[in-house]
Amino acid sequence: MASIASSSEAAGPPQGARRRLSALREKETWTAYLFILPWVLGFVALTAGPMVASLYFSFTDYGVQQIAGFEKTSRVGLENYRTLLEDPKIALSLKNTFVYTLMTVPAKMMVALGLAMILARIAYGAGFFRTVFYLPDITPPVAIGILILVLFNGSVGVVNRALGLIGIPGPFWTTDPNWIKPSLAIMSVWTVGGTMVIYLAALKAVPQHLYEAAAMDGAGPWRRFFNVTLPMISPALFFTFIVLTIAGLQTFTEVYTAYFGAGSTGAEAPDAALMNVVYLFRQAFEFFNMGFASAMAWILFAIIMVITAIQFVVSRRFVFYQGGDKR
Amino acid sequence: MVSRWSRRGLALAIAALCAIVATSIASAKPAEVAGVQATQAHTLNIYGLGGRDDVAQGRLDIANAVIRGLGHSVNNPQGGFNDQTFLARLAARDIPDLVHMGRDSVGTYAARGILAPLDGCFKAEGIDKNSYRKAALSQVTYRGKLFGAPEFTNQITIIVNNDAAKKAGVDPADIQTTNWKRLKQANKKLLRIENGRLTRIGFDPKIPEFFPLWVKWFGKDMISKDGLKAQLNSREAVAALAYTVGLINDHGGWNKFKAFRDTFDFFGRNNQVAADQISAWPMESFYYNVLAEGNPVNITAKFFTNRKGGPITMLSGNAWAIPKGSKNPGLACKYIKALQADSSWLTVAKNRFDLRKRQGRAFTGLYTAKATADVKIYEDIYQPMGNKDFDQAVALLVRAPRYAFAVPLSPASSEFRQAWIDAINRVLEGRQTPREALDQAQREAQAAIDKAK
Numbered sequence: 001m002a003s004i005a006s007s008s009e010a011a012g013p014p015q016g017a018r019r020r021l022s023a024l025r026e027k028e029t030w031t032a033y034l035f036i037l038p039w040v041l042g043f044v045a046l047t048a049g050p051m052v053a054s055l056y057f058s059f060t061d062y063g064v065q066q067i068a069g070f071e072k073t074s075r076v077g078l079e080n081y082r083t084l085l086e087d088p089k090i091a092l093s094l095k096n097t098f099v100y101t102l103m104t105v106p107a108k109m110m111v112a113l114g115l116a117m118i119l120a121r122i123a124y125g126a127g128f129f130r131t132v133f134y135l136p137d138i139t140p141p142v143a144i145g146i147l148i149l150v151l152f153n154g155s156v157g158v159v160n161r162a163l164g165l166i167g168i169p170g171p172f173w174t175t176d177p178n179w180i181k182p183s184l185a186i187m188s189v190w191t192v193g194g195t196m197v198i199y200l201a202a203l204k205a206v207p208q209h210l211y212e213a214a215a216m217d218g219a220g221p222w223r224r225f226f227n228v229t230l231p232m233i234s235p236a237l238f239f240t241f242i243v244l245t246i247a248g249l250q251t252f253t254e255v256y257t258a259y260f261g262a263g264s265t266g267a268e269a270p271d272a273a274l275m276n277v278v279y280l281f282r283q284a285f286e287f288f289n290m291g292f293a294s295a296m297a298w299i300l301f302a303i304i305m306v307i308t309a310i311q312f313v314v315s316r317r318f319v320f321y322q323g324g325d326k327r
Numbered sequence: 328m329v330s331r332w333s334r335r336g337l338a339l340a341i342a343a344l345c346a347i348v349a350t351s352i353a354s355a356k357p358a359e360v361a362g363v364q365a366t367q368a369h370t371l372n373i374y375g376l377g378g379r380d381d382v383a384q385g386r387l388d389i390a391n392a393v394i395r396g397l398g399h400s401v402n403n404p405q406g407g408f409n410d411q412t413f414l415a416r417l418a419a420r421d422i423p424d425l426v427h428m429g430r431d432s433v434g435t436y437a438a439r440g441i442l443a444p445l446d447g448c449f450k451a452e453g454i455d456k457n458s459y460r461k462a463a464l465s466q467v468t469y470r471g472k473l474f475g476a477p478e479f480t481n482q483i484t485i486i487v488n489n490d491a492a493k494k495a496g497v498d499p500a501d502i503q504t505t506n507w508k509r510l511k512q513a514n515k516k517l518l519r520i521e522n523g524r525l526t527r528i529g530f531d532p533k534i535p536e537f538f539p540l541w542v543k544w545f546g547k548d549m550i551s552k553d554g555l556k557a558q559l560n561s562r563e564a565v566a567a568l569a570y571t572v573g574l575i576n577d578h579g580g581w582n583k584f585k586a587f588r589d590t591f592d593f594f595g596r597n598n599q600v601a602a603d604q605i606s607a608w609p610m611e612s613f614y615y616n617v618l619a620e621g622n623p624v625n626i627t628a629k630f631f632t633n634r635k636g637g638p639i640t641m642l643s644g645n646a647w648a649i650p651k652g653s654k655n656p657g658l659a660c661k662y663i664k665a666l667q668a669d670s671s672w673l674t675v676a677k678n679r680f681d682l683r684k685r686q687g688r689a690f691t692g693l694y695t696a697k698a699t700a701d702v703k704i705y706e707d708i709y710q711p712m713g714n715k716d717f718d719q720a721v722a723l724l725v726r727a728p729r730y731a732f733a734v735p736l737s738p739a740s741s742e743f744r745q746a747w748i749d750a751i752n753r754v755l756e757g758r759q760t761p762r763e764a765l766d767q768a769q770r771e772a773q774a775a776i777d778k779a780k
Contacts, residue, residue, distance in 0.1 A: 065439045068417040070651060154586035155524070172582035174589070177756050268535065268585065269745075270752055285410050286741050287775070288439065 058294035067290070080295035090296070092271060093279040094303075096181065100275065101248030103185035108244055109237065112192040116199035117229075130200070134193035144187060145257025149174055152183045159186075174258070177272035184255060184273070188248075195240045202236035203229070231320040238319045242311055249304050252277040276300055370400045371658045374416070375427035377407025381682060382693065385675035390665035399658060408432075408645075417441070422652040425659040430466040430477060430646045430733075431740050434554060437474040438738030438779055443651045444472040448660035454667070455699075462642045462731035463696035469554065469736045475646030476663045477696035481611040482640040482727040483540060484720075486618070489625040491517060491527060491606040502530065502607045504544065505632045507570055511577070517606035518578050525578055525587045528599075531608035532571040535751040539734050540609065540641045541567040544633050549747065550772075554737035555780055557772035559747050560765040568761040572754050581755040596621040611643070612694050612724050619689040619717055628720035630727065638730040644696065672700035676708045689714060692721045694728070701725065742775035 057073075058080055065071040084090050115133055119126050136144075151158045152173035160170030173183035206229060214224045230237070252275065259273040260282070276296070284293035371394055376383065391401045406412075408428040416423060428436070436442050449456055456464065456473070460480060467475030487502050501513040510530060518529030532541065539549050545563035550556065558564070578584045591599040594617055599605040601622035609631050618624050630638035647666065649659045665671060676693050683690040689712045693704050705725045711718040737743045750768035753759040759767070 063439065064414060064417065064436070064441055067414055068422070068441055068652065069420065070440050149589065153589055154582060156590050172586050175582040175585045177758070268752060269748070270756065271749065271758075272756075282745075285414065286745075287739070288410075288414075288435070 054294040054297055057291050058298050060291045062290040062294070064288040064290075076291065080292045081299075083292060084295055084299060089274065089279055090276075090299075093274045093276040096272065096274055097249055097251070097276040100181050100185060100251060101245060103181060104188045104248050104251075105241065105244045107185055107189050108192050108195055109240060111189050112195035112240070113199050113237075115192065115196045116203055119196070119200055120203045130197070133196055136190045137193035139191070141253035142257045144191070145254040145261075148183060148187045148254065148258045152187070159183075175270075177270060180259075180270055180272040184251075184258075187254065188251075195244065198236050198240055199233060202233035206232040232322070234319045235321055238311075238315050241315075242308060245307060245311065246304055249300065249307070250277055251275050252281065256281065368398050368400065369655050369658060370402050371425065371655050371662060372423045373401065373403040373425045373427070373662070374413070374423035375406070375408030376403065377405065379405060381679055382675045385678055386666050386671050389668075389671045389674065390662045393665040394658060394662060397658075397661070399655075401662075417650075420652075422650050422654070424649065424653040424655045425662055426648050426650055427645055428475075428648060430463070430475060430644055431744065433467045433475045433646055433648060434469050434736030434738060434740040435779075436648070436650075437469040437472075437736070441650055442474045443649045443653065443656060444474060445476060445649065445660070445663075446473050448649065448656070448663070449473065449476075451657075452660050452664045454664050458669075458697050458699040460642065460696050460698055460728050460731060462728070462733040463644070465735055466642065466733040467646045467648075467736070469738070475648040476667055477644060477646045478667070479644040480642045480694045480696055480728050480731065481613060481644045482642060482694060482724060482731060483537060483609050483611055483631060484640065484723055484727055485607055485629040485631055486600070486610050486614065487607045487627040487629060488600045488603070488605060489627055489716075491603055494603075495519075495529075495606065497606075499627055499629075503629065503632060505634065505636045511570075511574065514574050515577055520579065525583050527603060528578060528584070528588065528605045528608070530574055531588070531605060532574050533609050534568075534571045534575075534755075535748040537609055537641065538567070538571070538747060538751060540631060540639065541571050543639050543641070543732060546633065548732075548735070550735055550737055550743065552735050554735045554740075555776060557737075557743060557746075557769055557776060559750070559772055560762070560769040564765055565761045568751060568754060568765060572751075572761065575755065581757075593617075598622075598624075600624045600626060612727075615691045615717065615720050615724070619691050619714075624716075626716045626720065628716075628723045630723065630730070638727065640727045640731045642696075642728065642731045642733045667695075667697060667700075669697065669700045669703055672697065673703055673707065676704040680708050680710070689717050691717060692724060694724060698728070701728070737776055738779035739772070739775035742779075743772045746772035746775065 059075055059077060060066075060073045061076050061079075062073050066073045119129055119133070122129065152160075154160060154170065154172030154175060157170070157173065159173065163170040171179045173179045210228050210232065211224055214228050219227060255273050255275050256278050260269045260278060277300070280293050280296045280300070283289045283296065376387075379387070387403065391403075394401050408426065410432075413423075413426070413428075433442065448454070454476075459477060463477035463480060464473065467473060467477055485502070485504070487499055489499065492499050492502060495517045497513050497516050501509050502517075504510060514529035516529070517527070518525070519527035534541070542549050542561075542564045544567060547558070547561055547563040549558055549564060551558065572581075575581055575584050578587075587604075591604060592602065593599065598617060598621045600618060601624050615628070618626060631640060633639050647663050649656050649663075653659055672693065672695055679693070680690045690709065692709055693701075695701055695704075705721075709721065711721075734744075746768040747765070749771075750759075750764035753764045753767075754761050
């Protein structure tokens, strides 16, 4: 594969315009476009369109009366963005979201990698365990939200009972503001199945001869892990790092169910659980400040874009692609 | 090749056009008939009624019969009111004719011009506004106009677990809210902590939810009558918050208290009273049904009293409202009238009484937003069930709405409520003093009201 890559580089790319023209003449290109057309149409109609609309709404007083068509939508300039800066709950919700993401992303990656490495070594019953580990991933997030309250109840929860067996008095996970986010992060680790499957596929793709060569050079298990395994699966790690970070920053359903919706009376919504998207949802669908909520959505989008860009820049030093240099 | 495809395409297009025209011609005659009927027959589209027990279904059947008797139909799919769904329907201009929603939501929608005033409806159909409880009406009245027809009252009274009081050696007379000092002493005796674990709550003040009741103890309201001026950081509100948080802290703090309360089998047979997990707490009227159907309990129902010893209670519940843009507001109004006629309430109350009798279960009454219906149900249908605890509770519940108040509607009801709930949570979590928390809540609530009005 490396030789193919180097030979194509040696031949040099055809001139851009000529290459594009010749590509367009090929039947396969049109077939490919035809196949992706439904997605493109769906993206334009269901994602890009609403995004553009929400950008416009973020500069307006769009609310329930405008939705119903009883009042005209008025432009308010940067008013919604100014309010964002003045609302202390925005800073609070962003802080909560960042802390949660910082807790959940490394935890999920480490647990998923650990499970994948165990599964990669199991000769018999790997399929069974793969299914078992993946099952929580298909559990509805609403059910997980309820489970958080049941498992982490400070009085009779399973987690504290288990901790009690080894002599550790468990905290009040669901009521103590200091423990609400850790409990949410721990619960999120329960759903590492998808990440684990990605790592498992990446681990299986690591050429065995690299391990053999390393072993012959005297590398022990840790050395092989850090110098062979990690570099070889770094694209998968990077991909999940990006995806999990975005998911963490957008976390909603489990938290909303547990503390703001079905799982609670709604009267005991703790500030410690107020994630950014939860607050956005409340502004939009409980307080009907759609313009403000749109501004919130765009700020979060910008934050995610910046964080992702930073991740890409930093990744150039750590991610190794087969057939290419570190990028 | 291209021309051949073009010809084929043209032929297909013509064929499709012919098919559409033919279908239209074929269906023209029935459509005219339907059109004639459509000018006479309408479908009343209803949205927001979720769980339907015998009482709800019985009243729906009565109202449906009235509408169908007029030659119209009713479309009333089961599903509770949800803001998102309602907004989606508004956006799609699929506006329901009649909506069932929480009374605390009515103000938010009314202030934004989404609901139509019902004063004309009540007048046209001869619905007597005076037959409704004043407090319930105040929850659906915004700027002097009526925007909803309230249904139930859910009045709050104190439920005392007699067995717990007896075990703790507390005189049930001391479980009252007039004398806060005595209540605090009783609370400390009633709560039970074993090996550092809370195993029974003494007196649960039920905050944040019932905080307005504790402020009313002083005779004060948390918002002005017109719903435009928040009064969250009054001296009285601060005192009420400090006191009620103190009752909770006596149990070892909010974390311990709530974690234990979350373990209750609230609607189950082995509920917190049957399981001896609580001694006393203020609770809405519906909960007597839960207790009546659970494992045997020994209870006393008491009024929540103010500082002078007078009974007070707070109402809550749902209401029927007609959205602006409803295609059939007249029919919707007739439907409301049929649903809430005294005769309808009496019919379903009688049916429930008979049903419960057949099942050998207790009938704990119906508590509607109409005083006239309540009186008739109690006098004509209700019969003491032979269980002195529940008979006493029913007698108290029937009287309770006379002493009722409700938090007045505000154009930012949701945000107003959230502001004081958040404040109480901050105090419960120990992050702010009552004064700091309520000052912040006052600022947040007033800003939201000013923006919405």
